[in-house]
Amino acid sequence: MNKKKVIASFILLLAVTAYFVLFYKDKKLRFIPENADAVVLIDVKNLTRQYIFSLITTPSQWGSKTKGKSSASLRESGIIIPDFLQIFHLKGTGVSDWYSVLELKDSQKFIAFLKQQKFTDKGKNVFQKDRVFLSIEGEKCIVGTSYSGFGAINKQIFQDSPKNILNADQFTQNTTGSVSFLSGQKIQNFSIELKDDEIEIKNNSNLQFLNTIASKIQKGNQFLELELDKENIRNFTRFFNKNIADSSQFTSLKAASNLEQINDTIISYEYDDNFNEVEKKSFQKITQPNYIIDIKSDDPNRTWEYFQSKKWINEENQFTAIPFLPNEISRNSKGIIIKSTRKPVSLSSPQKENYILIRNSTLLYSSLKTLSNTEKKIISDIDYVLYVNKSKDYWMKIKAKNGELPLILRW
Template sequence: MKPKKIGLVLIVLLSVGIYFLLYHKDKSLKFIPENSDAVILIDKKKLIRQYISALAVHPSEWFGSRKKEQKQISIFNSGIKIPDYVQIFHLKNSKLNEWYSVFEIESQEKLSAFLKERKFQNLGNNLYRKDFFYIKIENNLCIAGTSKNLETIGKSFYGNSRTKILNADVFMEGGVGSVAFISESRTRNISIELKDNRIEFKKGDGYQHFLSLISELNKENLFINADLDQENLSLLSRIFPTVSKDSLKMNRLKMNAKLELKNDTIITYGYDEDFNEVQKLSYQKIVQPEYSVQIDTKNRDEVWNYFKNKKWLNDKNEFLAIPFQPNTAFKTKNGIEIKSGQNSALPITHKNRNFVLVKNDPLLFSFFKGLNDFKLLKNTEYLFYGNDKQSFFLTLKFKDKELPLILQ
């Protein structure tokens, strides 16, 4: 065979190999129970292609990274079969923080070694735990979740009990993943995209105006800035049941907050040489939040009484549901306001756009000492949520580094 023909055959074989390795995907979703109401999908091969692209322009990473990471067993060599679409699901009538995923086991030995290396605690009966994460080994399945009630999850997939195998095309919107909310009437999909320094969740083409809003908000020296209408408050109430749109009858909620370093006076008493009591003053720096909350409502008195009945509001008109004291609540023409001080509280700016921006503040880690253990939080720059009738946008922005997120 002539060299040209040999070269052509090799190119064809290489192209076919690359296609099946990086592009051809099994789109059947076998591990989503019929009683799921939310699904997260991750496109494994698209994520691998994005990783290869990032690696190509960062030659310093071509020969591997840290020795510690090289010694660790990779998830791809952990004894489980990772499907082309990783399927994470939430069940109807379960808690918001309970999510599950199911994988086929290829090697029990490799999986046991992986769990041992990652310091999973063996709870017996093939159940393992690390922090708030549980793994159950059931026959040829590895069931992972944030709840230890994994045995019933595995039973859903035995004996081909599912009457309909879902297809990934129903959920994917073009990103490396998607979040889908399933109801009897329709399925609402939100695309997940991984950028160099942020993760984006978005739906609709009109989200660009949120980027300009983020730029505008970042100029304000605020730790929290939020403005939400009734519809978005209803969504919030699903996450925080104590914030009920129906019971509070809010039309709009606006709030902002910043952290400040202030002098705190410490008074102690001692005695002089003649045993007379002497007052001593000393000072220390403390982190204290300054905030304003504005509740717009047509049912001001009803909301005020609701706060009283819930014992969130005492006889001094201090709003106790906010743990950071002192503060003062008072009625206004359009509703109720809560301020952290009589004169120093921040003014509310009226943007009338649905958003929440939470920025990373170095003082935050002095205020909440326990947060210092969370490296991910320290590397975060801000979290932004925006939602209107045309678009949905949620992004987690990390601090800029030399390497993109996918290589970190």
């Protein structure tokens, strides 16, 4: 055969293979239950292309075997890697309860992989490690941060005939993924874009004016700063199944906080040789916030009465709904002020914008003792998290610290 034809055939075969491996996607979403009210969709092939491009353009990583080994172990665990990873939240469940369904090509191999990863076998093909639960149903696996929704998911997806097969184009268009909120037939989409040193979540591709707001907000140095109007307060409290914004007459909220490491006294009792009770003191370092919260209200007296009805104000005029005490709560003609009493925190001048800014702090991730070393490394690598809203435009940025590697190779 002509050598040129051989080369051309090889290039064509390579191109077709690359297309099916990296670009062709099955866009049918078969694993989202009808009662899902939020969906996170990850375009696995888009993410794979980003990883390959970053690896090719970062020669220092060509000899690295760590990530390749981790990826190979997952691919060889018995899982079918999906074109779109579908993560969902069920209506009426806890805010931290999220689920996903995986297809398996070898369930026994996957069970062996779970045991290798130190998952505890709870019986009946249910496994748990920390806050992650898995239930293997034939050649499918339900994964979740809670076990409570597994029965409903199993019934809707595996036992009933599928009624809710959605299409990926309803959620995402050529981005790394999306976050979507479902209400009946209405879907509100926010794209997820992974860049070299940041992750952006937004509902509008042209949000340059929000960058202007962001540059103005980031000039401070406090751990937490936020300013929200009534609509944003309502949105956030509804997310936690609360109607506090409507019941308390809030019109706006401004707050600031810094972290501090303090000595916490632990008092215990022992008995001496004569069986007399002896008080024993020990100390441990804990991280707690110092804060100030300024709540503007249409009717401060009604707001105060609402807090009292919830038993959030004690006899010492402390606001007990915040677990970090001591603090003091007071009212004036414009609203309510809550502030901690250890160290004063001052509010910045009002920006008349809607934003939440959380800056990283070594006191934050060093105090999260339940996290693994990998999780602590990811958190320590974050510089700040910023949420901004203007009218119907929403934008959230997770900004990583400057580094030699892009995020996809770091994490």
